[in-house]
Amino acid sequence: PENPNFQGGYINAGSGASLDIRSSTFRDGYALRGGAIYAISGKSLHIENSRFEHNRSLLEGGVIELQSLNRFDMRGMNYFINNESPKGSSILLYSLQHFTVLGTSYFSSSLQASMLECNEVETIEATGLVFSRPSGSIETENSVPLSLPPTIPNNFESRQYAESLVRDEYLREKSLDLWNKYRRQFSVVEQSEGGLPSSERANSYLTSAWTIHNSQSITITHSRFSGLSAHDGAGLYIDSLTAKNRDLSKHQVTIRSSIFEYCKAKSRGAGLFSQNNPSLALSNNVFVMNEVTGGSGAGVAISCPNPPCTSVIENSIFLGNVASHSGAAIKWDDITPQIDHATVSFRNNLAFYGSNVSGVPHTILHLPSSIRYSNSVDPCIISDDDHWNNSTQWSFGCHAERTDDDNDTISPVLLDEFRSGAEVDHDLNFGVIDRYGQVIRTNEGQEMQLVADSRFPKVVMQNNRRVTHYGVCNFKGVRITAPPNQSFVADVATSI
Numbered sequence: 001p002e003n004p005n006f007q008g009g010y011i012n013a014g015s016g017a018s019l020d021i022r023s024s025t026f027r028d029g030y031a032l033r034g035g036a037i038y039a040i041s042g043k044s045l046h047i048e049n050s051r052f053e054h055n056r057s058l059l060e061g062g063v064i065e066l067q068s069l070n071r072f073d074m075r076g077m078n079y080f081i082n083n084e085s086p087k088g089s090s091i092l093l094y095s096l097q098h099f100t101v102l103g104t105s106y107f108s109s110s111l112q113a114s115m116l117e118c119n120e121v122e123t124i125e126a127t128g129l130v131f132s133r134p135s136g137s138i139e140t141e142n143s144v145p146l147s148l149p150p151t152i153p154n155n156f157e158s159r160q161y162a163e164s165l166v167r168d169e170y171l172r173e174k175s176l177d178l179w180n181k182y183r184r185q186f187s188v189v190e191q192s193e194g195g196l197p198s199s200e201r202a203n204s205y206l207t208s209a210w211t212i213h214n215s216q217s218i219t220i221t222h223s224r225f226s227g228l229s230a231h232d233g234a235g236l237y238i239d240s241l242t243a244k245n246r247d248l249s250k251h252q253v254t255i256r257s258s259i260f261e262y263c264k265a266k267s268r269g270a271g272l273f274s275q276n277n278p279s280l281a282l283s284n285n286v287f288v289m290n291e292v293t294g295g296s297g298a299g300v301a302i303s304c305p306n307p308p309c310t311s312v313i314e315n316s317i318f319l320g321n322v323a324s325h326s327g328a329a330i331k332w333d334d335i336t337p338q339i340d341h342a343t344v345s346f347r348n349n350l351a352f353y354g355s356n357v358s359g360v361p362h363t364i365l366h367l368p369s370s371i372r373y374s375n376s377v378d379p380c381i382i383s384d385d386d387h388w389n390n391s392t393q394w395s396f397g398c399h400a401e402r403t404d405d406d407n408d409t410i411s412p413v414l415l416d417e418f419r420s421g422a423e424v425d426h427d428l429n430f431g432v433i434d435r436y437g438q439v440i441r442t443n444e445g446q447e448m449q450l451v452a453d454s455r456f457p458k459v460v461m462q463n464n465r466r467v468t469h470y471g472v473c474n475f476k477g478v479r480i481t482a483p484p485n486q487s488f489v490a491d492v493a494t495s496i
Helices: 158-166 169-183
Strands: 005-007 011-013 018-022 025-027 030-033 037-040 044-048 051-053 056-060 064-067 071-075 077-081 091-094 098-101 104-108 116-119 123-127 129-132 210-213 217-221 224-226 229-232 236-239 252-256 259-261 264-268 272-275 279-283 286-288 300-303 310-314 317-319 322-326 330-332 345-347 350-353 363-367 429-433 447-452 460-462 465-467 472-474 479-481 490-494
Touching: 018 037, 158 286, 158 317, 158 345, 447 460, 465 472
Parallel strands: 005 030, 011 037, 018 044, 025 051, 030 056, 037 064, 044 071, 051 077, 064 091, 071 098, 077 104, 091 116, 098 123, 104 129, 116 210, 123 217, 129 224, 210 236, 217 252, 224 259, 229 264, 236 272, 252 279, 259 286, 272 300, 279 310, 286 317, 300 330, 317 345, 322 350
Antiparallel strands: 363 429, 429 472, 447 465, 447 490, 460 479
């Protein structure tokens, strides 16, 4: 129709209603809200073995919009194909008590809006969700979907699945091809916007396939996120930034036995982006060939601006993920995640710094001249090319030395028999390292400065500012003038 219904292209359910929809098809619905179904203040909606195709809403909820319901269940085999809306192109949920998915539900859309958006849904229990962006036609004349990613079996094992992938040399070649696109960005010229090429900056990015805001308990299993694009969290975006009256003891996000593959983000978390979730548990998942074009955390990005937050990652595989800056597999800010290195494996992940895991700057460290550092932009690859185990091979330029978490001071360096006014002829190399002992390599333009402690006002330093070269500063040639026969302390400051 030319003129849409105000709410619900086919069904508008009011207060107290319970809807049960089975073996049905909703096609070409059109409304301002809820292209096919709209319900508010009802009891429940049950959907089973149904199809929703080419429905459209002008405002939100391309297929379904639900507000203030007790329960929404989806069971059996359901398809949400090529539905349209600026917000929640398939499903939009507000203030529900329970949202449950069993069986298999396919979501596929080429539009920018999230296909599934949940706002303040107290409990989410979802099994068998599959999200993908269509690469071509996904229907035949008899409306049978084609080229949709396969479902995940109940006996899914991340390590066994990864073993089948790693035999394919294509994955390694593809990850290297992606990295070669980014390695040219990091030259002696300072880059803007994280080194993102102008061609990438011009591209528009889609919204996360599934966004979840302010839910209390979330359990996602046996789900697949394939070929998706977004600014942050292309596959899955979960945050609790504005949750009201959070009961931290009840808040839990669990994701297990799921696959995040070939997703692409502009900034953070191509596969998964988790923000301010008090408790996050990832187990038996595979993150393969995800890409961040202008930032960090191609597999998983974890941020916690409002602690406390606890994140646990175990029994998972990160394979061939690529980030233009840092943390190709995992990037975290604020709070260190607990990574079970006995059961988490990394292979062929590539980033300018922290090809597997990157965190935040932890310590400025004096780097002995006996340690060799890479002067190339090639990433530090930490992997075992022969076996899936956790032995690590550090290439030069990756690793300085491990530090204890409590060690937050510069390793002292003694310059004795030094003549005032002379130039320092020692190799004073300093680098900023993270909690994993990795030298934080940045694009050129970041600075370090050698400054005298304020207790020694008569100490003057010249030529004491240096630009980092692949994360390392050398202060050889600094000129220091100081009163004779007096010891003093100098500090290293950095913009990293």
